[in-house]
Amino acid sequence: MDRDWAEPLDxxxxxxxxxxxxxxxxxxFKAVYGQTPGQYLSRRRIERAxxxxxxxxxxxxxxxxxxxxxxxxxxxxxxxKQTRLTPSExxxxxxxxxxxxxxxxxALLWAGGFPGKEKPPAKQRNSEEAD
Numbered sequence: 011m012d013r014d015w016a017e018p019l020d021x022x023x024x025x026x027x028x029x030x031x032x033x034x035x036x037x038x039f040k041a042v043y044g045q046t047p048g049q050y051l052s053r054r055r056i057e058r059a060x061x062x063x064x065x066x067x068x069x070x071x072x073x074x075x076x077x078x079x080x081x082x083x084x085x086x087x088x089x090x091k092q093t094r095l096t097p098s099e100x101x102x103x104x105x106x107x108x109x110x111x112x113x114x115x116x117a118l119l120w121a122g123g124f125p126g127k128e129k130p131p132a133k134q135r136n137s138e139e140a141d
Contacts, residue, residue, distance in 0.1 A: 011047065015054045016078040021047060055079065056092045063101040070097045 011024070024047065025035035039047050055077040062073045071082055074097075079085035089097050 011051050012054065015051060015058060016076065018078070019048065019051050051078075052088050053092065056089050059085070059089060059097065060093065060100065060104075063097055064104045070101075073097070 011019070021036070022032050025032045028035055030038065036046055039050070043050055045053070059073050059077045062068060062076065063070075066073070068076070070086075074082050074085040077085075079088075086097060089095075089100070093100055095103065
């Protein structure tokens with residue numbers, strides 16, 4: 011979850027990878043981390059959004075999508091619950107204290123491309139090419 015925080019959470023796959031049933035995994039995770047896997051992932055996504063709001067010249071909607079939320083309303087509600095500020099209030103309070111904002115196009119490319127764009131297929135190599 012820390013590595014693929016922007017991807018949708020497939021709880022069954024994560025639990026299977028850990029060798030547990032979905033329900034046992036959620037109980038064990040909550041016992042160790044004090045929150046469910048969904049709550050943990052949401053917190054990690056909000057932390058990434060805070061970083062982008064401070065450093066990238068992207069709209070709140072673009073940041074919402076980049077960090078893995080599909081609903082701007084859910085993103086804004088969870089952001090405010092965690093930070094006590096709306097995303098716009100957070101940006102207004104924290105921008106201008108450090109380096110200039112990173113242009114949005116660079117931030118989007120760094121994050122894996124523009125939302126909705128598929129990556130080109132990997133170049134096919136014939137079996138005689140050396141690795």
